[in-house]
Amino acid sequence: MNKLASLVSGIIFGVGLVISEMINPAKVLGFLDLFGNWDPSLAFVMIGALVVSSPMFHLIKNNKKPVFAEKFDYSNNKNINSKLIIGSALFGAGWGLGGLCPGPAISSIALLNVYSIAFVISMFVGFYLVKVLNASASK
Amino acid sequence: MNIVNFTPISAFTGGVIIGLAVVVFFLLNGRLVGISGIASNALTETNKRFDNFLFLIGLIIGPILYTLFTKQQINVTISNSYILLIVAGLLVGLGTRISGGCTSGHGISGIGRFSLRSITATITFMIVGIITVYIKNLI
Numbered sequence: 535m536n537k538l539a540s541l542v543s544g545i546i547f548g549v550g551l552v553i554s555e556m557i558n559p560a561k562v563l564g565f566l567d568l569f570g571n572w573d574p575s576l577a578f579v580m581i582g583a584l585v586v587s588s589p590m591f592h593l594i595k596n597n598k599k600p601v602f603a604e605k606f607d608y609s610n611n612k613n614i615n616s617k618l619i620i621g622s623a624l625f626g627a628g629w630g631l632g633g634l635c636p637g638p639a640i641s642s643i644a645l646l647n648v649y650s651i652a653f654v655i656s657m658f659v660g661f662y663l664v665k666v667l668n669a670s671a672s673k
Numbered sequence: 674m675n676i677v678n679f680t681p682i683s684a685f686t687g688g689v690i691i692g693l694a695v696v697v698f699f700l701l702n703g704r705l706v707g708i709s710g711i712a713s714n715a716l717t718e719t720n721k722r723f724d725n726f727l728f729l730i731g732l733i734i735g736p737i738l739y740t741l742f743t744k745q746q747i748n749v750t751i752s753n754s755y756i757l758l759i760v761a762g763l764l765v766g767l768g769t770r771i772s773g774g775c776t777s778g779h780g781i782s783g784i785g786r787f788s789l790r791s792i793t794a795t796i797t798f799m800i801v802g803i804i805t806v807y808i809k810n811l812i
Contacts, residue, residue, distance in 0.1 A: 537727055539701035544728035547694035547706065547777075548735020552747055554687020555680065557736065560750035564678055566799075566806040571677040575684035580780060582688020587695040588785040591705075594696070595786075600703030608705040608782075611773065614793050621772025622779070626798035628764025630805025631757055635776040636769060637708040639762070640729055642749055644736040649751045653762040660766015661713035 536602035548641045554579040557641050559633025559650075566630050695781060698728075705786075707778025708732070709769035768798075 555561045556579055564573030599605055629635050634642070634653050642650040695706045702724070715725035736747055751758070769775040772794050774783060779798075783791020 536702050537724060539697065540724040540727040541731045541734075543694050543698035543702075543706065544731020545735045545738065546697060546731075547691055547708075547728075548732040549739050550687045550690030550692075550694060550735075551732075552687070552736045552739045553690060554684050555748070556687065557747065558749050560748075560752065561678070563806060566802045567810065568803045569674060569807050570810055571675050573678040573680075574676060575678070575680045578681045578684035579688035579691065580784075582685040582690075583692035583695065583781045584688075584785055586689050586692030587699075587781060588787075590692075590696040591699060591782075591785050594700050597700075600699070601701045603701075603703040606699075606703040608699075608703075609773070612788070612790055614790050618772050618790060618794055619797055621768045621770070622794040622797035623768070623801045624764050625768030625772060625775060626801025627805050628761040628766075628768060629776075629798060630802035630809065631764065632753060632761030633751070634758075634761065635708075635765060636712055637732065637775070637777050639765075640708065640712060641732045641736055644733045645747060645749055647749055647751065649753065649755065649758050650749070652755055653758045653765075656759040656762030657766035658712070658716055660763045660768075661709070661716055661770050662766075664767055664770035665713070665717045 539602055547637065548644075550583075551638050551641045554582070557638045559638075561633075562629070562635070562638070563633040566633075691777075691781065695777075695785070705778070705782035707774050707782055709765075709775040710773070710778055713766075713770055772798075 551557045565576035632653055639650055639654050698704055698706050711725045711728050715722055715729060774794060779791040779794040784795060
């Protein structure tokens with residue numbers, strides 16, 4: 535059942551990306567164009583998501599366990615360090631260049647857009663490089 | 674600053690649906706949605722690989738179902754070159770794994786549970802994204 539739940543969560547998320555138009559890089563770049571032609575819509579996507587998820591998170595986390603899993607499993611990392619800042623800055627630069635972040639990029643594979651597929655492949659190379667670098671650093 | 678293309682209602686509605694996906698995933702599977710983590714773990718980790726993979730498949734199916742049911746076209750405008758998108762993808766892949774989250778993991782799941790770490794990450798990638806778009810528009 536947890537497999538089905540994963541699939542359904544992904545589907546709902548993907549539909550949300552379409553309706554909010556976050557799947558459209560032009561829309562995202564409009565949000566980041568604060569000093570030019572600014573499209574504030576994306577802020578409302580975040581507000582909409584948080585209005586639902588934040589109170590529900592604080593309610594659900596008091597449950598004994600998730601419906602289809604043994605325990606709740608999420609990061610409680612509180613470290614604010616240089617890795618957090620540098621990583622976020624690199625992500626912000628990539629986001630500003632392409633107008634795509636991981637969710638919308640993967641969802642837009644559905645549209646068979648060659649540009650976003652090139653982006654996704656390159657993104658996975660980035661994931662893999664960090665994995666390799668972390669592995670060699672911990673040796 | 675000019676405000677353009679502002680679509681608060683569809684943005685908020687889409688955001689609520691995204692929030693709902695986060696709630697379903699947390700309530701049922703006990704995990705918080707972070708797409709860069711899900712995607713990168715599907716590639717590099719054997720633990721819960723199939724769950725992660727199914728979530729990603731869901732992200733791709735979501736837009737397809739939306740088009741089937743609503744008969745609406747999904748607008749995706751990408752006005753960048755391949756080279757730029759490949760560089761952007763690499764930066765997004767590296768950055769999100771170094772900082773441990775993207776727009777969903779830090780921006781929604783993290784802020785939703787009032788994590789100072791995620792708030793710091795989100796402010797950082799938004800500021801750098803805005804600066805990147807500003808510089809890109811100058812060139």
